[in-house]
Amino acid sequence: MPSESDRQKDLLQEAPVAEAAPHYHGHRARLRARFRETGGQGMPDYEILELLLALAIPRRDVKPLAKDLLARFGTFANLISAPLDQIEAQEGLGEVAAIALKTVREAALRLLAAEVMQRPVISSWNALLDYCRARLARESREETRVLFLDRKNVLIADEGHGKGTVDQSPLYIREVVKRALDHAASAVILVHNHPSGDPAPSRADIDMTRDLATALKAVGIGLHDHLVIGRQGHASFKSLGLL
Structure with missing residues (x-):
């Protein structure tokens, strides 16, 4: 018959050992x-x-x-x-x-979007640029977004309008015009990125922007600006005299 000391040893051996954290x-x-x-x-x-x-x-x-x-x-x-x-x-x-x-x-x-939505773009322009850079500057493919403004230049909507390749993104002008009319917008801002990092507008960017401006003007809507976003900064068609 096991002694009391033997039983205590057995209990100690059977007791779970607490694991260190x-x-x-x-x-x-x-x-x-x-x-x-x-x-x-x-x-x-x-x-x-x-x-x-x-x-x-x-x-x-x-x-x-x-x-x-x-x-x-x-x-x-x-x-x-x-x-x-x-x-x-x-x-x-x-x-x-x-x-x-x-x-x-x-x-x-x-x-970042909360800082610019439902606010006049003129008074929140730097915040708008921060938002556009955060959303697009590091994308590996070109992406186009359209910002819709009301008659007081308040930003009322922001929509993606196509992702493309490393050096081009499709833009369907009729769809942009349709969405502008759906939002009852008075003007739009076009935004797209250059994954290369250089925000300088290409010849294709310039031609497409002029076509869009003409189509929007036909229905009484203005093209407020076209922003090209790159890791090295941004380019504004309006500031460059291209609009």
Whole structure:
């Protein structure tokens, strides 16, 4: 018959051993505390990215992954602006984390859009340029958007009107005119990007803009401006004397 000491040893052997918390849990708690205190101001990009990745990948140390992603894409902005499939294909990421990153970009765009929608474009021109750059400057393909203005030049709608290749994007003039009439717009602003980075208008850009201006004028709608967005800046047809 086992002695009392033997029974106690058996109980000790059978008792579950509490697992130590992974080493990165304390690090995450400190990051969250810093974010709470500062709102994120002053924290480097890799720490903000690390906090975000930790929400999508809770059971892994994501600090090395955050630094690796920034090294590959160059900047936080480049990372969240990359195509979803390109982000998802990165080693260490999956669908959940990739969608989390793209959600951040969409939230940022909506925040910027809130600064310009339902406001006169003249008084919010710099905010409008910030929004257009954030939406289009890092796109890998040309994309065209049309901004619709009412008679007081208040921005009432923003619509995408086609994605193309690295150096051209289709624009259907009749569709732009139709949508302008649907919105009861008095003027429109055409916006598209140059993935090459150089915002200088091409000959095709100039010819298409003149055709659009003529078609809009026929139904009493003005072409307020055509903005070309590139990573190196932007070009305004109005400022260049092309409208």
